[in-house]
Amino acid sequence: MSIRRQPLITGQIYHIYNRGVDKRDIFADKADIYRFIESIKEFNREDKINSLANLRKYKQYSQIGVKPLSGGINNKQLVEVIGYCFNPNHFHFILKQVSDNGISLFMKKILGGYTSYFNIRNSRSGSLFQGTFKSQIIIDQNYFNKLIGYVNKNYLVHSIPENKNDLVFSGDFEYENNKFNIISKKEGENILKIFGGINKFKKHCDEIVSIIREERGKKSLLEDEKLNVIIESLPDRG
Numbered sequence: 001m002s003i004r005r006q007p008l009i010t011g012q013i014y015h016i017y018n019r020g021v022d023k024r025d026i027f028a029d030k031a032d033i034y035r036f037i038e039s040i041k042e043f044n045r046e047d048k049i050n051s052l053a054n055l056r057k058y059k060q061y062s063q064i065g066v067k068p069l070s071g072g073i074n075n076k077q078l079v080e081v082i083g084y085c086f087n088p089n090h091f092h093f094i095l096k097q098v099s100d101n102g103i104s105l106f107m108k109k110i111l112g113g114y115t116s117y118f119n120i121r122n123s124r125s126g127s128l129f130q131g132t133f134k135s136q137i138i139i140d141q142n143y144f145n146k147l148i149g150y151v152n153k154n155y156l157v158h159s160i161p162e163n164k165n166d167l168v169f170s171g172d173f174e175y176e177n178n179k180f181n182i183i184s185k186k187e188g189e190n191i192l193k194i195f196g197g198i199n200k201f202k203k204h205c206d207e208i209v210s211i212i213r214e215e216r217g218k219k220s221l222l223e224d225e226k227l228n229v230i231i232e233s234l235p236d237r238g
Contacts, residue, residue, distance in 0.1 A: 008103045008135060012096070013082065015136040015147055016103065018111075018129050019090030026118070026128060027088055027167045036086060036114055037169065040182055043109035046076045046099060078102035080184040082191070083147075085154035085170040092151045094138070096187065107133050148191065149208030156209045176202050 008014060020026040027033050079102050083094035097103045115128040138144045150157065152171040160168060174180050176198055180188040195201040 008097055008101070009137070010097050010100050010102065013138045013144065014095055014097065014103060015138060015151065016093040016095050016107065016133055017091060018131075018133040021127050021130045023089055024128075025088045025164075025167075026090070026114075027086065028122070030166060032118065032121075033086060033167060033169050035117055036110070037182065039110040039113050040081070043113065044077050044079060044081075044106055046078060046105075078106040080187050081171075081182050082184065082187045083151040083171045084182060085151055086168065087155055087158060087160065088164045088167040092154050094147065094151050096184075103135070145204070146208055149205035150212065153205050153209045157212050172202075172205065175205075 027036070076099060078097075078099045080096040080098055081093065082096060083092070085092045095103055095106070099105075111129055111133065118128055119125055138147060152175060155168040155170055171183050174183045175188060175192065178189075178192065178198060192198055192201055195204060
C-alpha cells in the first residue's frame with residue numbers, strides 16, 4: 001500500500017480516483033451502484049456508523065427515541081462533492097475537504113464498507129480496489145475548469161461496452177438539470193453561475209471531452225501515469 005506523502009488540506013479541492021484491483025469491475029449491476037451512492041450520502045459525516053443496516057434501523061425507529069449505536073448522529077460533513085463519475089471498473093471524484101482528515105476518513109468509510117458488501121454478495125475475499133486512492137490537489141482555476149469537464153463526463157472518454165452503459169452514474173446529469181443530489185447544492189450552483197448557466201457549462205464540458213477523445217484516441221486516462229499532465233496540457237477554457 002502506498003503512503004500519502006502530503007496530508008490532505010482542509011478547505012482545498014482534490015481530484016480523487018481509483019480502480020478495481022487487476023482492472024476488474026467494481027460494479028456488477030445497478031444494485032451495486034445504488035449501494036455505493038447510499039454509502040456516499042450516509043457516510044459523509046464525522047460520526048462513526050457501524051453499518052448502513054444499523055443506520056436504516058435507526059431511521060426507522062428514531063421517532064420513538066431509539067438512538068444509533070454511535071450514540072448520536074453528528075451531521076457535520078467530511079467533504080463536499082463537486083463532481084463525480086462511477087464507471088464499471090473505476091471512479092472519479094472532485095472533493096472539497098471541509099473537515100480535518102475528511103477526505104481520508106470519507107474514502108475509508110465508503111471504500112471499506114463497499115468492499116465488505118461486494119465481497120459478501122459475491123462470495124469473495126480480499127481487496128477490491130487497487131491500493132490507496134489516488135489524490136491530486138487542485139489549486140489552479142484553469143486546471144479545475146478542465147477537470148470538472150473531464151470528471152463529470154468521464155464515461156464519454158472511455159469506450160464502455162454497450163451492455164455496461166447502465167453501470168455508469170455521473171455528475172453531468174445533476175449539473176445539466178440543476179438538481180443536486182450527490183453534488184453539493186452550494187458548490188454546484190456556484191459553478192453554474194461562474195460558467196454563465198447550464199448551457200454554457202454543458203458546452204464547456206462537452207468540448208473538454210471532445211479534445212481528450214481526439215488527442216488520446218479514446219485511451220483510458222486512468223491507466224496513464226501522466227493523467228494530470230495530460231489534463232493540464234489542454235487549452236484553457238471557461
